[in-house]
Amino acid sequence: MANAEQRSGMVHVKAPVNVRMLTFKVENQWLALNVSDCHEVVHPQSRTIMPMSLPAVNGLINLRGRILTELDLRKALGFAPREEGAVYRILITESEKEVFGVAVDSVGEVIELQADEYERTPDSLDARWKSVSQGVLKQNKRTLVMLDLHRLIDLTLPRDEGAAA
């Protein structure tokens, strides 16, 4: 932590300082969410499948006595479904007063937002991706898509998808 702060002190940044992002991965794509949107990262929980639910919904989990809806980022973003028994993690996020679990493949580190790495969402991006992206971060070896949590949740809700099944 102290290290990160020192670094931000040395580099002159134009973009918002002190914005920290949690990085995680789905398939081969790195993604990032504002740390303030995330409560914690937990291991897979035993989950209750809710019949007739929306495509991006995995089910309900019991997180220390609290019932949360678990969404699947793979399903939400149109990746192939996760294989049975594959390792994954759940990000516990909070958006518009509801707390959700968001299943991702793996979780990386917390990074400081660097202004010179930031770029606006490319126009050429897939429409679904574009609707949830608030920009990309270009780092040496990888490019991260910064997700907008509220819009991500909206994407999984029926009003965007039309009438529910």
Place this chain on the structure above:
Amino acid sequence: MDEELLSEFLLESKDNLDSIEQHLLDLETNPDNPEMIDAIFRVIHTVKGSCGFLGLGRLEKVAHAGENLLGKIRSLRFPVDADIVSLLLENVDAIKQLLDGLEIAGQEPELDHSALCKRLAVAERLIDAMSSAGTAPVDPAATQVVEATPEETPAEETTPTQTPAWMKAIDAPVAQALQDAGFNQAQQVVDAGFETIKNLPGMNAMLAIKLMPLAKAEAALSKATPIAETVEIVDEKIEETTSEIVKPAVSEAPKPRPAAASTVKADAPARASTADNTIRVDVSLLDDLMNQVGELVLSRNRLLRLVEDTESQDLLRVSRGISQITTRLQEQLLQTRMQPISTIWGVVPRMIRDISKQLGKKIQLVMIGQETELDRTILAALKDPLTHIIRNSCDHGVEMPEKRRAAGKHEEGKVTLRAHQESGFIIINIIDDGGGIDPDRIRTKAVTMNLLSAEQAQALSDKAALQLIFHPGLSTAETVSSISGRGVGMDVVRSEIEKVGGTVEITSELGKGSQLHIRIPLTLAIIPAMIVISENQRFAVPQMLVQELLSVDEKDMGWEDIAGSRFFRLRGQLLPIMGLDDALRLRHDTAQHPGAIVVIEVGETRFGIGVDEVLGAEEIVVKPVGLHFRHLDIYGGCSILGDGGVVPILDCNGLAHFMSITDAADAVGIRDHDEAPKQMQEGQYVLLFSEGTNQYAIPMALIERLEEINISMIEQSGSREVLQYREEIIPVLRWQKMIGQTMDAACQDFIGLIVSDSGRRICLLVEGINDIVQDPLHIKLTSDAPLFIGTVAIHGVSTEVIDAFEILKQIDPNWFTNARRKEQQSRRQRILFVEDAAFFRNLVMPVLDGLGFEVWTANNGRQAQQILEEQTPDLILTDLEMPEMNGFELASWVRSQRRFDDLPLVVMSSMDDKDCQEKLEALGIHDRLTKFDRKTLVTRLQGLMNRDQVIDIDAEVISHGKR
């Protein structure tokens, strides 16, 4: 000095003194309010009494002086003026001062209040003199005695050269500038407005900004008097409506109590003092707490399950302790969310008045059970439907005065609202004595609207036909009001009520009136639910809607496929069955046969949910489902089960809609295939079970639950068999034994019928259940055997109908009769102790306990009266000065009741003036104790009670011990 007593005394006195300060101020605006004076008097009187007991001489003196003055004011009905009020306030201040010192130092501070006492005494004498001389109360003499004359003179009257009082806070040059411009009074400044003031010579915007709020505050203050007047007017209105409510209620249940109006008034001070003991809490905090406690309950359940197999007695004990505390915590927390139904009924009197004016009808409103409490969420949800129903009752129910007269009824119609609690549910009835609803017209309407065929309509019982008013197809305004029924949005009413887990039903008698019967759970937070399994997944079904559970298999004769839909023939009626696996698309291969059917009734629709297995009943905490499920009306919420797993709660209404089962035409159409006799629809539900070759029937109304009971669950308590059931220990009766058959030792598993009545339960063990049927129970042969009512034929089998009350009596002969005299010897003697001051209650209680009495306490005469309505103690010990109903009133009521002829009544009060003596003599009360005398209390009580069998009781206890 007893530390505990002292601290309690301090706490109570301070609370009380704070409240009377307000009362004194109220008294000033409303000088001849005897209730208010009574309330103030009581507080000072209690303080004085307590001081005497605690040996606080100084405090006692000051309080005594105050009490004397108040007593005089009270007995002479002397209208107090501002000066007397300030003198009394001073008295309160002095008492507070002494209390504060006492609290800090633990002993009375060295303060001299003799001057104050003197003034109080002089005032007392003056009042005496003045009223005997008949002079006007506001006498210059009084003001002379009372030195504390208010000094403030109205500021507005000062001349322009003097700076008005309110301007003193303003810088002198500004004040001068204002006065130069002719602004002396705050109101003038306010009226002139910011723009004008700013532009005055010598002013600027900054100064004006500072000035305006000062002026406004002052202007508001000087307006205070007119404001107070408006408040009073509002008050009157409120009182008018309240007495309107109380009046009919009193006439319904005539109890000997003073006039209704005075009851209402007397409430006011009492309410104010409770307000001091309450705090406002954010509801969301309570909701959070409720959630947490819900979790605690579930964790507790988990713990108990783990502990079941433990060998450790300690662990078991601790777990039980935790379990009990959790239950209490939950119950009490539920209490905090409860609000009386009067919170939503409050608007009704006004509404009825408006409607009746509008329609030119005369309608009297009666409200019974306003204090019935409900969870606030449910209350909020009920508000609209109730309003709607009441409106309908007035609009369509009660007829016009001419029509009523013509029908030989009283011109004034009556709408009655009644609420009461009944075994975990709240029952609300809305009754009108109007024209009623003609079921035939509804039938006709339903046929013309193509809801039913003519044959279907004819087949419908009257009761069932009436329920059609809740059908959406029949609820458009023009259709229903034209057939003189109700139904304007009655479908909405029903769905709103069902949303909070309630049910609604209508009964009506043509020409006599209609009655809506609403049944709702006490709370939504925790509900009993059936946990079912379908395709390895668990679901919860609210038990409220579950009518019965059927165990079925593929080979069952009842299955019928009609036009591609599944039905199950249940007691002659076809029940549409929805396979849960099928409905929720749980499996992809072919649907399997359900192993069980959960029979659901929502509204007028009955259907069965086919599941693989029924796991059992569990109490669950209902939690809302997330955003992602809100569009699915098949889920009513979700919950966490004992093992930590999440389970969806099915919304049966939504499920029925989802499967389009509710289509009334469908549902009723099924009755087309009905071969069962029509009267099957009437009558009550009875449970049938057999023992040997005989079949027995017991009314379902008394049976709370059916439990599978293994013989190992039954414990021995003395000579009785008992069962631990929901943290209670309930007696067990074996049916075999009761009918004198020998018990089959090989039989290990029984069905326990949990019979519940007036809050108590027993478990009746039977071998197996045959069926549950609805039967009018036309008894063919009455029975002489005490356990049976008689014999009926049910489905051609002669069945003995059990007299359930007789069974309850076998367990406890006093199940129904409330503690009668005949069992007096076998129990502790009971004292009803009536005292308003908690301090004294706590002081005397140990003494009474020590004497081996069972003590019932009441805070005032009214409460005592309520207790006496239901129970009879062996002695009444009462204070005289009490709110609501004092000791004299209580005593004279008791003396007026025949049944209390032999009941000794002991008065314990420090009131010792002559007047009081005489009153007591007049009531024939000679047993009289001063408050402080413990020894006399003991001897007196023993003396009085020894006439009864105190010694017998002792003897019995001893013999019991030897056994």
